[in-house]
Amino acid sequence: MAVSQEQKIKNTIMRATDQIDNLIKVFRNDGKMWNAVEDMGGDVAWLADTVVALSKAANSLDEAYMSATVKDENVDEDSEAIESEHQSEITLLKKLAGI
Numbered sequence: 001m002a003v004s005q006e007q008k009i010k011n012t013i014m015r016a017t018d019q020i021d022n023l024i025k026v027f028r029n030d031g032k033m034w035n036a037v038e039d040m041g042g043d044v045a046w047l048a049d050t051v052v053a054l055s056k057a058a059n060s061l062d063e064a065y066m067s068a069t070v071k072d073e074n075v076d077e078d079s080e081a082i083e084s085e086h087q088s089e090i091t092l093l094k095k096l097a098g099i
Contacts (some may be wrong), residue, residue: 006069009065009068009069010065010069013061013062013064013065016061017058017061017062020054020057020058020061021058021089023054024051024054024055024058027047027048027050027051027054028051029044029047029048033047034047055090058090059087059090
């Protein structure tokens with residue numbers, strides 16, 4: 001069975017979002033990177049800023065998906081579910097990053 005264009009878009013957005021989520025985990029406040037910067041006496045605020053920027057990028061991807069797949073100005077249930085799920089992930093990751 002062929003994959004629909006909408007499913008291809010969804011899959012691509014989800015893979016990109018997963019990659020961003022992985023990057024957010026790298027820079028979180030209890031991660032190895034954070035601890036290494038602190039150990040060197042560096043400014044970890046830049047890492048927190050990075051998490052915020054990555055979170056915004058992930059939100060932009062969600063908006064891109066919703067805009068790309070909207071039909072007749074009605075947002076379908078899939079895009080609403082993705083947005084809700086991703087917002088929960090972002091909230092958790094921000095908490096982990098100390099933001």
